[in-house]
Amino acid sequence: MQANKKVEIIINKLESRQVLLLLKRQNIRGFTFWDGVKGQGDRGQQDGHGLSETFMNTYFVIACTEEEFARIKEKLRNLLREVGGVCMVSDVEWLLH
Amino acid sequence: MQANKKVEIIINKLESRQVLLLLKRQNIRGFTFWDGVKGQGDRGQQDGHGLSETFMNTYFVIACTEEEFARIKEKLRNLLREVGGVCMVSDVEWLLH
């Protein structure tokens, strides 16, 4: 088992492309995400309804090293500041295999 | 970064309305959830199949302050006691933006 950071990002689905871009540019090669996420925050309700993806969120889970997180931290903060969303960070242990 | 509680609730989809109501009444304004969640627990298997939403779960993630959690804790416990489901609480750091 190896200590790691777990980064969770919840952001509007339309902006998920930008998160993926950011991860790619910062060379973060392991991540997970899923769509169809609803919720409520400062920018109102995201109820998942509608023909466009305006009212839907995407959930990202990224397990990474402390150093990797440091690399994306500020970029992420800037993105969230501009388009909304939240980011939570916690400690996990990674089952080595 | 700011220390926060992360509350995760897994509950039958049909009862998700009641969780939302509870959050609203307790004035918790930030939360995330998604449907189509399957699982197994004391009330048997929820396999996501069927024409009604009887065998489906909803997953809630709520980042909140210690104080906010204290506000919903007992209400939540009562709800879960009645209709089933689980609630996990952990510590996260919130990336301020």
Add this chain to the structure above:
Amino acid sequence: MQANKKVEIIINKLESRQVLLLLKRQNIRGFTFWDGVKGQGDRGQQDGHGLSETFMNTYFVIACTEEEFARIKEKLRNLLREVGGVCMVSDVEWLLH
């Protein structure tokens, strides 16, 4: 509230059957999972597209005791070693009800 382990497994959807089997054999009776999960890892991109379930992941969340986790740990490691995927372990508190 009771201290517990939270085990998160991300694995190809086609192998989710094997995780369920493992949990059953080890008598882990409470777990949650959902499909339609995308991501990237050592085995390339899982973009969720296609007519088969080849490029999709499943996300498992299992709250269990330290002892239960010890029971599945090695089996899980072997499975992940063979078919890929990741497993993260963290501490949570369980809201008793």
Add this chain to the structure above:
Amino acid sequence: MHVDVLLNNLLNPTILFFFLGLLVVVIQSDLSIPQPISRFLSYYLLLSIGLKGGAELAHSGLTPAIYQVLGIAVLMSILVPLYSFFILKRRLNIFDSAAVAATYGSISAVTFITAINFLHDNNVEYGGYMVAAMALMEAPAIIIGLLLVNAYERRQPTEEDSDSEAYSLRAVVREAATNGSVVLIMGSFLIGLVSTPASVEALQPFTQDIFKGMLAFFLLDMGILAGRRLNAMRTAGWFVISFAILVPLVNAAIIIALAVLFQLNKGDALLLTVLCASASYIAVPAAMRISVPRANAGLYVPMALAITFPFNIIVGIPLYFYLLNLLMP
């Protein structure tokens, strides 16, 4: 003729696709209809049947005979859960008894639609108002079920109830009356009733021509669902299994007797029989999970979906039809 009707039913692709669905589960194939598609197909069927029923009623108009049929329908949906409850209570707890009783008092729209398809295949007419009968039979049993629980298990209302909608009669009636299936079929029925005949006809390529195919596809899905729930029945005792076959037969017998007595139209009689013999696995579970959460959905849903539903569409419908033909010249 008996065997003929049954065999003909069995060699109908619609029913065969149901068997294919069961087979899918038996051989553990990974074939599975995505949930949004199940929903789409079921909504399509409800919309089409509702619209057709409404348009036909607009054409035929209201007659005293219609009130008779509707009266029998509502009466049965009140009586069936009552007598079922007292049978069930001998073996099951109060919560499960009430939920199963509501399940068998209420109806299955898919069984109803399959029966309409059966009538169509056999060129038998039926009244458009039967759709209204179906809708009227959905809710009463749910309410009876809840009243029974309240009567037998008086609970102390606590402070926390303010956050919970459970156990409130108002909530349950609302749940039953606003259930998606009911709203869709009744809404379509009313639309069929008020729309100009030409405009309803313009929808026929969608609502009628492809209907049988959509139903066949949907029954494939129902077969898979029933097969999956059947696994849950393995541990159930003989009591619930015989209940799931005998009570529908008894209900059918009652309606057939009433149909002969009141000289109902043969098509209407079959549909009414099927409604009473069918058990709900959509509206009732949704209502019960909320109103009687302590009842075991792993019991009443499989009973309705994995035993009574297949029994009705495979054996029941042709059998009831055979009996009606025998008794109503």
Add this chain to the structure above:
Amino acid sequence: MHVDVLLNNLLNPTILFFFLGLLVVVIQSDLSIPQPISRFLSYYLLLSIGLKGGAELAHSGLTPAIYQVLGIAVLMSILVPLYSFFILKRRLNIFDSAAVAATYGSISAVTFITAINFLHDNNVEYGGYMVAAMALMEAPAIIIGLLLVNAYERRQPTEEDSDSEAYSLRAVVREAATNGSVVLIMGSFLIGLVSTPASVEALQPFTQDIFKGMLAFFLLDMGILAGRRLNAMRTAGWFVISFAILVPLVNAAIIIALAVLFQLNKGDALLLTVLCASASYIAVPAAMRISVPRANAGLYVPMALAITFPFNIIVGIPLYFYLLNLLMP
């Protein structure tokens, strides 16, 4: 005749299903069309309309009159957001003003398709190139909206922008031009244009025969969506609500005047009117969320979807048609 046209429209099942959708929300029914089905239905409609338009244009060929219609279309999609912006700026902030302006300058494909269905019901011809007019009107307003924001709110580009596509005109034009609806309807249009007539005809049971039914089903879904967004309008002031009804009326009036002036074909005139009077709730929100994230999607989407869309399909289309009939003998 006025009331007749309106009433006829109201007694059309297609429109009635829209009302049923609204009702579903009012009574808080759990009926809800799964998102993949909404997408399927909308893609089906776009594909069918596009294909038909292309095939018809292949048949009729290009004429000078066509350029005239297309010219008016593009011109209006530039002017409408401009004048709307200056009205809106009096009450809303720059971001919201630009987004709402883009919303009303752009078009709603579903309204357009409903109008085509209306023409079909009334046996009025229209040109296949109107599909191209529709596609051409989608993007300009989005670009204007972005230019307005940039003009009024000059932002300092910062180092972090390298990771963000926001505010870049190129990104927005790309977003607008590659929007799924536009690509699908224009792609199908081109396919209809180049395919052999026989091969397009072979698709008709799918693209035409079941069209009305699919539209009815889709409008049920649109009713539910509109109803849900309507809740968001409760807190909106009278300003935005009147804007959402008056601006479409003004735009319609302008087009009707131009139609009379240029002696447009009546079917084309109605479609052009509807396009200008309609507001976008698919392409524009997708583009605005990315290009003007500070604009409030909870404002401009409900305006377009919950007020202007119902207004147009219920009252607008028959009203514009009535006026065109009055003014164009």
Add this chain to the structure above:
Amino acid sequence: MHVDVLLNNLLNPTILFFFLGLLVVVIQSDLSIPQPISRFLSYYLLLSIGLKGGAELAHSGLTPAIYQVLGIAVLMSILVPLYSFFILKRRLNIFDSAAVAATYGSISAVTFITAINFLHDNNVEYGGYMVAAMALMEAPAIIIGLLLVNAYERRQPTEEDSDSEAYSLRAVVREAATNGSVVLIMGSFLIGLVSTPASVEALQPFTQDIFKGMLAFFLLDMGILAGRRLNAMRTAGWFVISFAILVPLVNAAIIIALAVLFQLNKGDALLLTVLCASASYIAVPAAMRISVPRANAGLYVPMALAITFPFNIIVGIPLYFYLLNLLMP
């Protein structure tokens, strides 16, 4: 005539929608068919083709010629993966070689269905039993692939294997035989075989009339999928790319030779050619992920889906048909 057949194929909306799908990816449009809809469309096509094949076989009956065709089919699905493996092994590792070999030995139902549609457009008859040929060709290659891995890479069974189904021949055969596509097309085939002709005919508005439209819609989706997988091929060397085009051509040539030799019916010959020339991207990946997890799905799926599939439906089908016409008078 050569160019004519090819061009005609290219101007068919069905194929054009495939190109539109590719374009969607090239221009990075957000158009994307939700996964449940893809599944629905593919299941619909399998069900329709299966049912039709079964009904036609019921009509024509079994003849010795049929056994001949089925024999050739099975034989090829054993030989192709064998010889492919030894070609592939020169450049790829054992796991990838076996997986790619299985991919090309097995078949693509969508290519098959597109070929049926092509025959229909060209008024050429074919035998209903070809559906059975297709189903029979799905599994053998998968088994051969697994046997090859086991032969070349004997692994030590370890204690932990009790939890894993991997590498077990039984598991793989089961996986191959219970694959959803196979079960659905074979199930529908059998239903078509045993159902009364009238009852199958009653499903035709669904299974046949809208077939071409549903196929066109589905090929749009396939175009998007192929386009997305094509990106993964960018880094692949010339070896795999030429393999993905040349091996289908070789397989096609063999079948065309056999068809001339055995005097097969022209329609059957084309379908058999297409089956051998096609590569699996549904059943094989599902089986390989489980049985040979160390093979790279990012290699064999794009080869089949992004190169061989487009090649076959755009160039292959008309080319094989041209050759068959040339050689079989």
